[in-house]
Amino acid sequence: MSTPHASSISGYILKGVIIIILATVAGILSARFFLHSSVVEDELAATRFPVAREVKPFALVDHDNAVFDNAALEQHWSFLFFGYTYCPDVCPTTLSVLNSIAQRLQDVDADIRFVMVTVDPERDTPERLAEFVTYFNGDFLGVTGTDQGLEQLTRQLGILYERVQPEPGSEAYLMDHTAAVFLFDPDGRYHAVFSPPLSVETIAGDFRKMLQDYQ
């Protein structure tokens, strides 16, 4: 009497264990399938958000002394880079890359803007920024502002920058700064980020794909 009962209990346990194993396997397989398919779907070197991120209010000033705030990111695509003009290597190299991207995307049916936001507002006046960015491309825009205005934008993007103590015998300080390029869509939302090393071909190609998906 007790034996059949016991065997039916062990039978239930066995069935339960089998179901759990099957469910786990199914779960792992489907997770792998979905993760894999989402990677295949994206195929971008850029990090793109599934849903573009809202940009919290910020207010800066462009190199023509016009307000550069959330509205300045709307109605067109914007590539933003955060650098400074006393930067001999990384910033000129990045602005050259951005200019190459601009040339390469000339055929694209979209309004695209390129902006360098300075992380060194103390030295980078609007006039100085204007000379610096337009040297690379007459349509490039330089943006500066108060420390507070700069923090409003950089904090939410996770951008880091820091003044470095001048080297012995040198009075000019250098800045450490996030080297990535940030993309904002015509809704003024944070759409994607390109991490270094920055490649003209990759960024231009990624942008074309993202533009297609957006339309």
Add this chain to the structure above:
Amino acid sequence: MIQINMRIPAAVVLLFLSFLSSAMAGSAVDVEAPWVREAPPASTVLAAYMVVKNTSDTVHTITRIDSPDFRDARIHRTVVEDGVAKMLLVEQLQLPVNGSITLEPGGLHLMLYDPQRPLRDGDSVTLVIHDSDGGSITVTAPVVRKTGGHDHSHHH
């Protein structure tokens, strides 16, 4: 000393320089493809790039590169750590035996402070590369406009 130099006609200086470079032809250290990135008009900092070669069977160390065309010059290395670009001061360049070290955009470069005169594409500057054994070689580097657009291509 400077005054004496100033009075020497440019042709004599050039002759001397060419003699110097030919005298250094057998030197263990050689520089290839040096160039200086033209900077936007307002800039007071520039960067020079080059390949420094060691053609000998002994290790050579570059202790300094300077230029009479700038107030100061320092070897820097751009590194990106956790997405943040930093410039690190490089005390010396140790050239491997029969090897080379490349200074190129986004990596090692010679940071040049305060040009003595405006430098535009087509100009040239003098760079002096100092070896730890006390020797030095002098090279002429063209200033090249590189803006990613329709640049001239001076070097290959």
